Amino acid sequence: MVAGAYVPKRLVGPFNLVDGYTNIYTANTPSTIIKQVVFSNITGIDVTVRLNLTLSSAQPDSSNALLQDVEIEANSTVIADMTQVMNNGDKLWARTSVSGSVNITISGVEESAS
Numbered sequence: 001m002v003a004g005a006y007v008p009k010r011l012v013g014p015f016n017l018v019d020g021y022t023n024i025y026t027a028n029t030p031s032t033i034i035k036q037v038v039f040s041n042i043t044g045i046d047v048t049v050r051l052n053l054t055l056s057s058a059q060p061d062s063s064n065a066l067l068q069d070v071e072i073e074a075n076s077t078v079i080a081d082m083t084q085v086m087n088n089g090d091k092l093w094a095r096t097s098v099s100g101s102v103n104i105t106i107s108g109v110e111e112s113a114s
Helices: none
Strands: 006-016 022-026 031-041 047-054 065-072 077-087 091-096 102-111
Touching: 006 022, 006 031, 006 091, 022 102, 031 047, 031 065, 047 077, 047 102, 065 077, 091 102
Parallel strands: none
Antiparallel strands: 006 102, 022 091, 031 077, 031 102, 047 065, 047 091
């Protein structure tokens, strides 16, 4: 089987996070590759963020964390470069310690179904 072409894409956001896990992306192509995650703290207080990758039926917890309790200083940005493959149906979840404090943007590539 020949794979389709990979298309660069903004996968998420900017999306404002809350203090409970939110499913922010579900892969719906044969494969997706996360290349960069940008967390922007838009408040005057330090906060933490979490990013989890789960199978379609799983819930986020420490066993599937990609980024666990990353501290983001007030009014600053953290960039995480990575090459993380997601299979069709996999889900990304994110949360912050203070609702409304962090915007997340994720870029990557999706495999076209050709």
